[in-house]
Amino acid sequence: MTIRIACLQLDIAFGDPNENERCAESAIESAVKDGANIIVLPELWTTGYDLTRLDEIADEGAERAKAFASRLAQAHNIHLVAGSVAKKTTTGVTNTMIVADRSGQIVGEYSKLHLFQLMDEHLYLQPGSSLGLFSLDGLACAGVICYDIRFPEWIRAHALAGAEVLFVVAEWPLPRLHHWRTLLMARAIENQCYVVACNRAGRDPNNVFAGHSLVIDPWGEVIAEADEKPGILSADIDPALVADVRTRIPVFADRRPHDYETAKNFFKTY
Ligand SMILES: NC(=O)CCC(=O)C(=O)O
Numbered sequence: 001m002t003i004r005i006a007c008l009q010l011d012i013a014f015g016d017p018n019e020n021e022r023c024a025e026s027a028i029e030s031a032v033k034d035g036a037n038i039i040v041l042p043e044l045w046t047t048g049y050d051l052t053r054l055d056e057i058a059d060e061g062a063e064r065a066k067a068f069a070s071r072l073a074q075a076h077n078i079h080l081v082a083g084s085v086a087k088k089t090t091t092g093v094t095n096t097m098i099v100a101d102r103s104g105q106i107v108g109e110y111s112k113l114h115l116f117q118l119m120d121e122h123l124y125l126q127p128g129s130s131l132g133l134f135s136l137d138g139l140a141c142a143g144v145i146c147y148d149i150r151f152p153e154w155i156r157a158h159a160l161a162g163a164e165v166l167f168v169v170a171e172w173p174l175p176r177l178h179h180w181r182t183l184l185m186a187r188a189i190e191n192q193c194y195v196v197a198c199n200r201a202g203r204d205p206n207n208v209f210a211g212h213s214l215v216i217d218p219w220g221e222v223i224a225e226a227d228e229k230p231g232i233l234s235a236d237i238d239p240a241l242v243a244d245v246r247t248r249i250p251v252f253a254d255r256r257p258h259d260y261e262t263a264k265n266f267f268k269t270y
Pocket residue numbers: 043116119145146147148150170171172173176179
């Protein structure tokens with residue numbers, strides 16, 4: 001059975017949660033009309049990278065984003081991988097992904113583990129400390145955020161737990177478009193999973209963003225790719241393909257973790 005995915009490649013109004021919610025809701029309605037079962041939003045889609053104003057605009061406990069995701073998921077009977085938002089906590093602000101299932105339950109919450117210094121995240125945000133695993137109608141899913149895709153061992157931990165679909169939400173700048181496409185394809189091929197990657201479009205005061213949201217199958221084939229403009233990228237995925245590819249080339253069964261450990265200390269002996 002196929003599942004229709006829609007990535008909402010939005011342009012994000014800098015530091016304006018009200019305007020961004022309005023745009024996201026209207027894009028969600030369009031994707032629903034097109035038959036989407038799972039809808040994905042980009043990274044920090046309510047505020048953008050307006051990090052100097054987080055005191056004012058970050059979402060207390062991500063409660064507003066959770067209410068938004070829960071209401072729309074239930075109203076439209078869809079799963080909503082509601083991108084990430086700046087979540088205010090007692091120990092600082094995190095870059096946190098929220099996932100609501102079709103019943104309106106919040107079934108996933110993951111805070112970005114690897115903070116991206118080139119965009120000053122380490123100055124304003126706290127890293128998370130938990131895995132990004134969740135389940136949607138029995139489909140084993142993982143969610144990661146932008147820079148996280150440069151850490152294959154982090155994605156592997158999710159694949160080893162059984163993830164069949166990796167959702168990536170991002171604000172990835174245009175100058176590194178080549179890295180974005182190549183890293184996403186590599187993560188799909190090495191983990192033999194679907195990769196659904198939703199990037200933002202447009203620009204902010206510091207960056208021009210790449211767009212090019214992608215859906216890649218477990219064989220590494222790009223089945224849908226957006227251009228750089230705002231829009232909705234739709235694709236149908238077939239979860240049965242994951243088991244098929246994993247049977248054809250049994251990468252997981254052929255792993256030799258014990259031997260990988262021995263490499264760690266090799267040069268320390270000199
Ligand atoms: N928002 C991000 O994490 C951007 C990551 C990025 O641009 C990269 O090159 O990595």
